[in-house]
Amino acid sequence: MRRSVPNPFFRVPGTGELGTSPTILAGQLLRPFPQFANVTKFQMTEGGRRQYHAMVLKLEKRTTRGWGGHFNYTWSRMMDNQWGQANTFGASTGTPQNYYDLDAEYSLSNIDTPHRIVLAPVVRIPGPARSIAHWILGGWSASAVVEFVSGPPVSAYVTNLSAANLGLFNGLQRPSLTGEPVSTPGGDLDRIASADHPSAAWLNAAAYANAGLGAYGNAPRTDGNNRYQFRQNTDAVFTKSFPIRTHAAEIRFEILNLTNTPKFAGANTDISSSAFGLITTSRGFSRILQLSFRYKF
Numbered sequence: 420m421r422r423s424v425p426n427p428f429f430r431v432p433g434t435g436e437l438g439t440s441p442t443i444l445a446g447q448l449l450r451p452f453p454q455f456a457n458v459t460k461f462q463m464t465e466g467g468r469r470q471y472h473a474m475v476l477k478l479e480k481r482t483t484r485g486w487g488g489h490f491n492y493t494w495s496r497m498m499d500n501q502w503g504q505a506n507t508f509g510a511s512t513g514t515p516q517n518y519y520d521l522d523a524e525y526s527l528s529n530i531d532t533p534h535r536i537v538l539a540p541v542v543r544i545p546g547p548a549r550s551i552a553h554w555i556l557g558g559w560s561a562s563a564v565v566e567f568v569s570g571p572p573v574s575a576y577v578t579n580l581s582a583a584n585l586g587l588f589n590g591l592q593r594p595s596l597t598g599e600p601v602s603t604p605g606g607d608l609d610r611i612a613s614a615d616h617p618s619a620a621w622l623n624a625a626a627y628a629n630a631g632l633g634a635y636g637n638a639p640r641t642d643g644n645n646r647y648q649f650r651q652n653t654d655a656v657f658t659k660s661f662p663i664r665t666h667a668a669e670i671r672f673e674i675l676n677l678t679n680t681p682k683f684a685g686a687n688t689d690i691s692s693s694a695f696g697l698i699t700t701s702r703g704f705s706r707i708l709q710l711s712f713r714y715k716f
Contacts, residue, residue: 421446428454468529469499488540488562495535497528502640504529508703509571509647510685513592516576516635527572527641537565558660563653563677570647571685573601573629575638579691584632593636594627594690597678601626601645603696612697613681621647621686622696629690647685652703653677666716672709679706 426443428434437443437456448454473495502515502524511529515521544559550600575586581592603610603623622645630636655677661668667699684700 421585424448438487453594465500467499468525469497471495471497473663481586482541484544485544486540486542487604488538490539491535495531495533497531498525499528500524500526500640501528506530506571506685508650508682508684509573510688511574512576512591512640514576516590516593516640518590523635524640526639527643529574529641530569531572531641531643532569533643534567534569536565538565539563558662560658560660561655563655565653566651568650570649572641572643573622573645573647573686573688574641575688575690577624577629577636578689580629584630584634592630593638595630595634595636596638597626597628599623599626601642607648607683608681610698612699618697620696621698622688624690624695628692647698649681651678651680652680652682653680666714669715670714671713673707673710673711675707675709676704677706 422445423442424445426437426441427448427488428437428443429441431438431704434454436457437447437454447456473493475494475637476492477489478491479489480528482488483541500521502521503513505511505513506529509529515524520553526709541562542560545557576591576593578591581590585592600623603620609616610619627638653676655674657672661670681701682703683698684702686696687694689695
């Protein structure tokens with residue numbers, strides 16, 4: 420694939436850059452249309468497949484006697500071969516391993532989240548009617564949205580070695596699994612690279628190995644047994660209503676990301692990089708406080 424051979428297009432009119440050198444890579448002559456260089460445009464949806472299965476459990480109580488809310492749990496599994504799909508909280512290659520076998524890309528989706536829990540309680544305190552106490556104690560309501568969701572699956576690839584190992588027919592080579600644990604031990608913050616722990620890694624580099632020349636790696640496109648952060652987020656709202664004859668005023672206090680829990684992007688999953696397995700970027704936002712006033716007439 421990568422060895423130089425005599426170039427049959429050398430000095431042939433109309434062959435462009437292919438005719439400028441007396442030698443050419445052997446892989447170029449093995450292409451279906453060797454007279455063309457790299458094709459930089461291709462369909463990313465041709466032959467696309469996706470399958471989604473889910474079980475949903477939902478409990479809901481209307482707001483009566485001062486409280487209500489709903490609980491929702493989704494247990495799901497999404498499979499596809501959409502290698503070009505991105506995920507805010509993960510990392511994907513954006514390129515298949517073998518352009519001539521896109522079926523081999525069929526695995527867990529880059530956006531697969533097998534567990535998702537949403538809890539949204541509501542509490543209202545009407546307070547004593549037509550009294551001074553109502554202005555102080557009544558008219559309060561509190562609500563929240565609490566979400567717990569699985570992180571996306573891990574995917575690993577090889578950038579710097581792919582061209583040399585696989586020649587011109589392929590995309591990004593995947594590594595082979597060594598049998599070592601892929602995920603590193605410890606809690607989330609123990610596995611995140613920081614100023615105090617610059618070498619802390621989410622993934623174990625020893626779990627992967629270069630597949631070698633002319634070989635496809637056996638690591639799956641996505642690994643559902645090893646995932647990124649199991650995320651948690653809580654948003655809360657507290658409101659106080661003040662009736663003013665036929666009008667009404669309301670003070671609203673919102674807290675986004677109440678627990679100030681950090682959320683992280685995917686790790687560097689290029690095994691040829693010295694930064695493999697390191698997560699150095701956060702996603703989302705830290706705690707936000709918002710205070711607003713509304714007058715209705």
